Amino acid sequence: MLPLFNKKMKKNILIIGGGGREHAIAIALKKSPDVGKLYAIPGNAGMSEICECHSNITAMKLDKIIDFIASHPDIYLTMVAPDDPLAAGLVDKLNAKGFRAFGPSQLAAEIESSKVFSKGFMARHNIPTARYEAFDNFDLALAYIKDHPLPLVIKADGLALGKGVSICNTLVEAEAALKNTMQDLAFGSAGRSVVIEEFLTGFEVSVLAFCDGETVVPMVSASDYKRAHNGDAGLNTGGMGTISPSPSYTNDMAKIAMETIFLPTVKEMKSEGREFKGVLYFGLIICDGVPKVIEYNARFGDPETQVILPRLKTDLLEVFDACIDGTLDKINLQWEDNATVCVCLASGGYPLNYNKGEEISIGNNLDKDITIYHAGTAIDKNGKLVTNGGRVLNVVATAENLVTARSIAYANISKVYFKNMHYRTDIGLNR
Numbered sequence: 001m002l003p004l005f006n007k008k009m010k011k012n013i014l015i016i017g018g019g020g021r022e023h024a025i026a027i028a029l030k031k032s033p034d035v036g037k038l039y040a041i042p043g044n045a046g047m048s049e050i051c052e053c054h055s056n057i058t059a060m061k062l063d064k065i066i067d068f069i070a071s072h073p074d075i076y077l078t079m080v081a082p083d084d085p086l087a088a089g090l091v092d093k094l095n096a097k098g099f100r101a102f103g104p105s106q107l108a109a110e111i112e113s114s115k116v117f118s119k120g121f122m123a124r125h126n127i128p129t130a131r132y133e134a135f136d137n138f139d140l141a142l143a144y145i146k147d148h149p150l151p152l153v154i155k156a157d158g159l160a161l162g163k164g165v166s167i168c169n170t171l172v173e174a175e176a177a178l179k180n181t182m183q184d185l186a187f188g189s190a191g192r193s194v195v196i197e198e199f200l201t202g203f204e205v206s207v208l209a210f211c212d213g214e215t216v217v218p219m220v221s222a223s224d225y226k227r228a229h230n231g232d233a234g235l236n237t238g239g240m241g242t243i244s245p246s247p248s249y250t251n252d253m254a255k256i257a258m259e260t261i262f263l264p265t266v267k268e269m270k271s272e273g274r275e276f277k278g279v280l281y282f283g284l285i286i287c288d289g290v291p292k293v294i295e296y297n298a299r300f301g302d303p304e305t306q307v308i309l310p311r312l313k314t315d316l317l318e319v320f321d322a323c324i325d326g327t328l329d330k331i332n333l334q335w336e337d338n339a340t341v342c343v344c345l346a347s348g349g350y351p352l353n354y355n356k357g358e359e360i361s362i363g364n365n366l367d368k369d370i371t372i373y374h375a376g377t378a379i380d381k382n383g384k385l386v387t388n389g390g391r392v393l394n395v396v397a398t399a400e401n402l403v404t405a406r407s408i409a410y411a412n413i414s415k416v417y418f419k420n421m422h423y424r425t426d427i428g429l430n431r
Contacts, residue, residue, distance in 0.1 A: 010035065011035055012074045013079060016078060016080045017040075017041075018042045018043050018055075020305075020374065022043070027371070028310075029316050031315075034315070044378065045377040060085055062090050070097070077321075079103070080094075083298065086109040086299055087113035087298075103298075105275070111269065111280075113298070115194075134193065134196075135193065153168070154195075157191070158188075158193075182194060205221050206224055207254075208301060209282065212324070217333050221249045222245070222301075222304045230424050230426045237391070238391060240424045243307060265282075280296065281304070282296065303373075306396050312335060319331055340396055341408075342394050345421055346391050346392060348421070354390055355419075355420070358419040360393070369405075370408065372395055375389060375394055386418075392418065409428075
């Protein structure tokens with residue numbers, strides 16, 4: 001029999017995931033007076049300071065996660081953060097067992113897990129986006145790119161860790177990207193089908209929103225830096241840094257986006273039997289003042305979360321509960337009037353080949369306005385903090401404006417070291 005929780009009880013939370021996003025979520029939840037113990041599967045070295053981490057279970061071991069929750073009846077809520085377990089239906093499986101979970105259903109998560117679905121959805125409901133065609137046949141796709149003006153954008157249909165997008169300025173680049181995606185399967189089965197889009201000119205902005213199936217409440221805006229190197233050069237990554245707010249995103253643009261994109265998306269997802277509860281990420285491009293959708297994500301973005309949640313004044317657990325219970329319209333979401341800058345410290349060679357197990361040194365003289373979120377970190381057998389992924393640490397600064405936050409962030413990077421540490425030096429510029 002499942003436990004009954006009352007308002008007086010501290011509520012223990014399980015967080016699924018082990019990156020910088022999950023570390024930021026854990027820190028934000030810990031601020032709630034109603035939150036007790038935090039569990040994490042698998043977690044990371046930074047999360048282990050405030051969570052009981054179970055690194056022997058991965059985020060895609062759905063049955064083991066269910067068994068873990070069943071053996072821990074003190075868990076009030078499971079927060080499913082990464083895209084893969086959402087796409088695999090973890091929230092559905094938890095709900096079927098009577099467990100409380102935050103995140104969209106498998107059907108709703110398809111708005112991210114399939115570019116072909118999401119583009120078709122936007123076309124059906126007149127949600128502004130780039131013109132496109134979808135292909136599961138390489139020869140037909142090749143014929144299409146030869147017959148259409150460049151540049152073109154080629155996207156793998158499925159989940160590809162933010163790396164399955166190629167902007168192609170020449171036919172040679174387009175042919176190579178198509179071969180790499182559809183024939184060489186550089187992104188695995190995610191690339192068996194592709195979406196080919198017109199290239200839109202404008203500036204990009206990320207707007208995450210809480211949803212309860214009916215109500216949609218946007219969070220503060222952010223801008224991210226996807227490419228590996230300065231000046232937006234190099235390969236696409238999961239994100240090399242972010243800022244919040246996005247300096248060029250105006251109130252008028254936000255109003256248009258709400259009316260033409262945010263509200264219609266939530267309304268029409270419900271009309272198609274895909275009621276969306278959780279966090280819906282709108283990747284927008286602003287073309288001559290008009291917002292259009294580049295992509296949807298069905299969860300908190302990474303590293304956008306690391307600059308957004310530090311600005312949240314409202315109790316995050318209250319917001320999670322409202323999304324689940326359909327009472328989001330009763331929540332007055334409040335934000336700090338400040339700015340945040342995140343610089344990702346990555347392993348040399350990321351997003352291609354990189355070493356793990358490099359010892360990390362973090363100085364004890366960090367400025368008070370600095371938070372370091374762990375992403376790819378672990379504790380080795382000798383008890384040392386080491387690298388355990390491509391994106392290793394997120395250095396986040398909070399200040400009264402972006403210029404000051406940027407200065408604080410970069411001033412503190414010199415206090416962090418691991419071998420072959422790589423980061424962009426232009427985060428906070430050119431957005």
